[in-house]
Amino acid sequence: MQQPQDNSLNIIHSEHACGDCTACCSRLPISAGIVSPEQKLAGTDCPHQCSSGCSIYQDRPSICQSFECSWITQKNWEAGWRPDHVGLLCLEENLSETCKGAAIYEIRRGALSTPDGIEIFQQIKKRTDMVVLIYFNGTRHTIVKEPTEEKTKSIIRPLTVKGRKSA
Ligand code: SF4
Ligand code: SF4
Numbered sequence: 001m002q003q004p005q006d007n008s009l010n011i012i013h014s015e016h017a018c019g020d021c022t023a024c025c026s027r028l029p030i031s032a033g034i035v036s037p038e039q040k041l042a043g044t045d046c047p048h049q050c051s052s053g054c055s056i057y058q059d060r061p062s063i064c065q066s067f068e069c070s071w072i073t074q075k076n077w078e079a080g081w082r083p084d085h086v087g088l089l090c091l092e093e094n095l096s097e098t099c100k101g102a103a104i105y106e107i108r109r110g111a112l113s114t115p116d117g118i119e120i121f122q123q124i125k126k127r128t129d130m131v132v133l134i135y136f137n138g139t140r141h142t143i144v145k146e147p148t149e150e151k152t153k154s155i156i157r158p159l160t161v162k163g164r165k166s167a
Helices: 008-012 023-027 062-066 115-127 149-156
Strands: 088-096 099-106 130-134 140-144
Touching: 023 088, 088 115, 099 115, 115 130
Parallel strands: 099 130
Antiparallel strands: 088 099, 130 140
16 A cells, blocks of 8 residues: 655644555555456555556545554554564454454465564453454464353354454
């Protein structure tokens, strides 16, 4: 979701701007009809991606405008933890009033096993009730804190769609 240097979002997130990261545009699935007639599958480039980022940036869909990965929202995260640098794309959202979930996509093989990857996982685990790890090869592993029926149901529909609540 590359942004022009003079875009207002860059000012709002002056320390954590997307810059030339496009991890969410290629890594996340997007429902049919939003950026393409068919569902854009996880791990495939959005048809609107171009060498400068997003070819329809000014008119990009609202889910793209509102989407924020954890690196954007966590102002205390290091600059080097930007998804394209650290190899992890992290999302956090409230799955219900009492259950906060997170997904960590490994966008570079082995990134979850690096010291930075382990630290990111530990930080996210502390502030959420369940974390879905999506390894580079597509394998999923879910960690649930104090499992309840509600949380177990949430596992069936983990966070996957860009900018869209899964619950
Ligand atoms: S993954 Fe995060 S930093 Fe990268 S383009 Fe998407 S919102 Fe911006
Ligand atoms: S339309 Fe959305 S997903 Fe596609 S390149 Fe633009 S910001 Fe990324």
